[in-house]
Amino acid sequence: MDVQPIIDRMNTGLFINGQWRDAEGGKTIDVINPATGKVLTSVADGSAADAEEAIEVAGETQDSWGRTAPRERAEILRRAYEILIERADDIAAVMTAEMGKPLAESKGEVTYGAEFFRWFSEEAVRIDGDFTKSPDGSTRIMVSREPVGPCVLVTPWNFPLAMGTRKIGPAIAAGCTMVFKPAKLTPLTSLLLVEALVDAGLPAGVLNVVTSNSAGRVVTPWMESGIARKVTFTGSTEVGIGLLEQAAKTVMNTSMELGGNAPFVVCEDADLDKAVEGAMVAKMRNIGEACTAANRFFVHRSVSDEFARRLAERMGAMKVGNGLDEGTEVGPLVEEKALNKVAELVDDAVGKGAKVLTGGKKIDGEGYFYAPTVLTDVPEDSDIRIEEIFGPVAPITPFDTDEEAIALANETEYGLAGYLYSENIGRAMRLAEELECGMIGLNTGLISNPGAPFGGYKQSGLGREGGRVGIDEFLEVKYVALPRG
Template sequence: MTGKILAGVPSRLRIGGDWRDAAGGRTFAVTNPADGGELMAVADAGPADAVAALDAAVTAQEAWAATAPRERAEILRRAFEEIHARRDELAVLITLEMGKPLRDAYAEIDYGAEFFRWFAEEAVRIDGGYKVSPNGRGRVLVMRQPVGPSLLVTPWNFPLAMATRKIGPALAAGCTVVVKPAEQTPLTTLALAAVLEHCGVPAGVVNVVTTSDPAGVVGTLLRDGRLRKLSFTGSTEVGRLLLAQAARTVLRTSMELGGNAPFLVFDDADLDAAVDGAIVAKLRNMGEACTAANRFYAQRGIAGEFAERLAARMAGLRVAPGLDEGSQIGPLIDEAGRAKVGTLVDDAVGKGARVLTGGKPLGDAGYFYAPTVLADVPGDAALLSEEIFGPVAPVLPFDTDEEAVALANATEYGLVAYLYTRDLTRALRTAEALETGMIGLNQGVVSNAAAPFGGVKQSGLGREGGPTGIDEYLETKYIAIDV
């Protein structure tokens, strides 16, 4: 089954309506994190290929912007339906190249496809304004137009959803795109490009360049004055570098960067619900998500019980390759990712943290790490300030509401926070005080195509999804009318 699915995945670059080899015929291997074996080789784009992709996007921009909003909407709607029609094969593909359990891959497909349906509906609702000038002697006309050719740089952890979350609003707004997927997981993006071709996206509107040289490819495009927009999802470290490069051409940017999500459990919380939410917030995608709960703070009177309950649940999870029946925790993306998790756990334990469960790599093949809960974590442990990106939950106590908020906000990041309490006043007061772009109140998932996704501080700029998501791909033009 997997061989047949891989045989149907394009392996070449998508440029200007054609599938083509990279200059010089270069390729690189895509591997399976469950065993380290090669899945297939794909085209390895260089700077010349990147320029060719932008050439195609620039050529197609005028016609795509002039395409009727209803027509753009219908293409996106067809793509939503086609993704669901190919749900089984896409789920296997995601699991093969990224490692997540098959059930999580299905969840990603449902979530990712929703961006195409949502922005199909938004495409026909792009509006402007008209009003009498305050002095009564003129009129103000405001219109919104597509930004233009856009570069979309996506991460490896949600290869379908991160692509649809960017492609959907860009196409709805009338922008052409060049998509640069992560080198670890390019296959899903290539399969998605084939879906869009099948659904009627014109040549040059969606171009895909896969590469093992992201700095060279992206850097080349950012220096090209014809590019009008950069949307990036990835680490804050890389985001800072891209912002500096984008400044040279004053490029429109949106950034969805790193996180260090606090998970607050107050003493009046439903503890069963809090543990359920913690499992979801921590272990979705094996913890390899910017929204993953990174630091768990429980009020002192319940901290011990919460940690023990969480450890019992995590200890009972089945760690296995994502395609295995009953797999609940798959491998991490690669050896570097697993080594980082191990280093952070060892640092915490070396400083006095106590392992309640896990705390070690698993297996002889692949990149598995045991679900881990740590108690008595010291305040100077590195995993409290760094994004763990793995199945590790450090639990710390707090005493007062004010202390909980102070601990939660003591980070340069501000993407998401989670809090559990049955006191509405406490919930609203805490939510208002938390320095994050999103909050999960008595729930462990915040991702929703109909809601604005994004952070504050060094977790990013702009929003994806929701009614505001299309704004990232629109410019505002004002016309003064003398009446």
């Protein structure tokens, strides 16, 4: 598929106060196709001055936007949803070209990401409050929920559409203005998202977008502006901690979706067909480049060999190639640095005694490809048991008791997602309660859903996105006391 004509007609500048324009000094960033290592196009490389202008516009627009009718905000989101669905093929092709995932997965992300706009279009008209009497009967207590104010949105490269809609959707529904920093590796999909919102009728100044080669150069002025009242970030725990430190200086509202190290637990009474199928989804969705990806496989010793054999057979048979090519099931990793990290983790584990059932190596040729890999006998001191892999590698460790499985699963500072397979519902629910994760797939490898709260425990973040609680992150509670008179 030739995606270049779509890219050539795109807006690739900054978007501030309803206008597309060049960055200060006309600087640009190259966007690379990870399947070929070649330049797709260039986008604006925003400066600190560009960022300051964007946050000032967001601040100036907040009052008028916050007073718009909920139905008006809802209709904009609904139209944006419909536009994304209409343009799904083009958006998916661009996403695959800049990020690498197979075209079928990119189309799936457009559908999934668009659903956040539909979901929050429905939530916009359901922002409620409360009206009660005080316990002594002397006062009427009126509670309302108001927009938190201008928001800083920072998204990652691995789900460039869905991570944008998951933040922009509730912000629009709540009546908040925004400044938005897309990931430098995958800005094109985010810019197509902005185009959809503009065409849906989003007023000038509500969403202001600054692409940049340096996140700090853009985000720091926003955090220090005194204008922003909310920051929502998806990315590494290390960067999230830095943003929390900055937010503390102005006591800024925060929500953070950070790192993951998801356990995948298979009990001896699990249906192995279901478990292997779920493992393929939980591990290989997005080439394993997902914070929810199954990272550590803990399988009961009695079924460990059989599970490993079946999983290796399935993963080893997957077609690796350019995501735009028909039939491709595994695309390239997003950049050379990511490829090298995966290789280092596997090499470390193998060097310490792990066995390779399939894969275990880079794939020669252009692009950043790593073979789908299954490892067994993974030593406890291997880096792959500790670090997030973000690639198509499944390390398997056997366990003997439920208590051991839970201890292994919880032996991490992260607690975003977990997966659990057992045909005994009582046992499954008990183990699910003991897993220290914000989200658990019980006999399923797919947990992400716009109607469900997304977020984690421990160093995997703060707050929740999506679901009925997702809009709460963008609202403040206001209480008015009314004497009975």
